[in-house]
Amino acid sequence: MADCGHAIDPRHHATCEVCGGLVLCLDCARTHLCTSECAARGCLPGLCVKEVRDGVIAIEFGVR
DSSP states (O other): OOBOSSOOOTTEEEEETTTTSEEEOHHHHHHOOSSHHHHHHTOOTTTTEEEEETTEEOSSOBOO
């Protein structure tokens, strides 16, 4: 599984289901856009990711 290249806290991180389960540290998750076309379409960074806390994936999108 691909990740953002930074240290990932296994207890609290984020994942992007649009990008096939990409695992992101929280800082990268807040700025994540799936493609360069996302910004052109008006997508907001980080709204396509879900937080993972203690192995449980959030229902809602975005990182708090």
